Amino acid sequence: MNIRNQLAANDGRRRLKNQIMCAFLFLAAIVAIAPLVSVFVYVVQRGYQAMSWDFFTQLPAAVGSSGGGMANAITGTMVLVALASLIGVPVGICGGLYLSEFGANSKIASTLRFGVDILASVPSIIVGLFAYAVVVMPMKRPSALAGGFALAILMIPTVARTSEALLKLVPVHIREAGLALGIPRWKVIIFIVLRGSMGAIITGIMLGIARAAGETAPLLLTAAGSQHWSHGLDQPIASLPVQIYTFAISPYDEWQKQAWAGAFVLVLFVFVLNIGTRLIIKRPTIAKD
Amino acid sequence: MAQTSIILQTKRVNAYFGKVHAIQDVSLEFRSNTVTAMIGPSGCGKSTFIRTLNRMHEEVPGARVEGEVLLDGSNIYQPGVDPVSIRRRIGMVFQKANPFPSLSIFDNVAAGLKLAGFQRRTVLQEVVERSLRQAALWDEVKDKLKAPGTSLSGGQQQRLCIARALAVSPPVLLMDEPTSALDPISTAKIEELVMELKNEVTIVIVTHNMQQAARISDHTAFFLMGEMVECDLTSRIFTKPRDSRTENYITGRFG
Known part of the structure; x- marks a missing residue:
């Protein structure tokens, strides 16, 4: 009591x-x-x-004159992100596949996994310096290629770890069903396991892209910047973050306004990318137990 | 019952999980177009045993097999034998229905053929319809072949898995407690199916349910603690078993 x-x-x-x-x-x-x-x-x-229509269609205006836009930086960011995805997505997905399907519990896999985690937390300026050393210096000039390379390195850990995590969510009994049908392991992995989690993996890719799109530090070193249209992938290229940076620290009122507009577009881009993927991938494609 | 030829035979099969010796010296014969039931208490090794028959046991990390399993007289564990080719000839249905989640009903059934390189639409359509009919599922799904396999009910999903296994025309079908997660009506459907299917395939079925074994099987093997205690005609196992342990089990004294 x-x-x-x-x-x-x-x-x-x-x-x-x-x-x-x-x-x-x-x-x-x-x-x-x-x-x-x-x-x-x-x-x-x-x-x-x-914001104005010109912002999307015009090149940056010279100091003193008003108007102008960031059309070159917007397309530049798209080119850089596309280049980065071209390298980063396949490498990331394949890495994730190795970690979840083939390496599994081996020593190599856990070492790699650790490495990927470290890579994910390496400051982006260091990645920029690395890309500067291996791409910019041999080519003797900053270029879109160098920028894409740096962004790809930043994307890889996100894509690899998300892919690995999602592939591991696919239950063992689904893999066994495939193997027991006499389907070779690699086909089970690609056509059944990977296909089943592709929707979710795309979300991971989009997050990686969103991160890459906003990076500034590595691009300062690798893609530099440009007030003109791109003259080719081996030439410097403008990008939104670098353009924002250049204009924001300038003493000119007009430029600072443009920097705000650029920030708005960049935030919108990342926001739309996030929301958009979520809407597209609304159906859960992973098997529930 | 007329004696048919031996299609599958095990000779002193031993199976291990790491250091655990899960199956000890099991020698059994399976005759064409018969149903053989594996019964025994949980953890006795009956599921592990049938997984040694299509080389699925080795998919578990640290697992290995010793001994011989002869399919049409040749050892499936001989070095150089590709497990993929064995699994195409010995199909398997699992305890839990496991249709491929991302695939439609049609593609689930066609998966085995498609991923083995068959692409002709007409051939696939024919095989899918035949397999679904064999699995007594055709009438229920013929109007929604494009729907996801996972949209079906539990019993239908299990029959879908049976159709999927039959699509590659295996001479032997292993069933690992295929009805343990199903309601009595779905269970009855699958039992009926098993008895029809034995005209075309040889069936090895693991079951917890002794009545089920008595209803559908021609032969029954009793497993206890990793050993095969005895195997005989089902009618004899359930009426006059030779081993007292079998008798104790089937009369409900343990297990």
């Missing part, structure tokens, strides 16, 4: 504690999301004012 009474007596205190903790956690969640919302609102506000 004693215990029962004591428990009843504790009840009020327990409930109060519960409420305080809940309030605290809610507050923490608000603090976490506040920067996102305020950055978004601020960028949209400032960027929208500077």
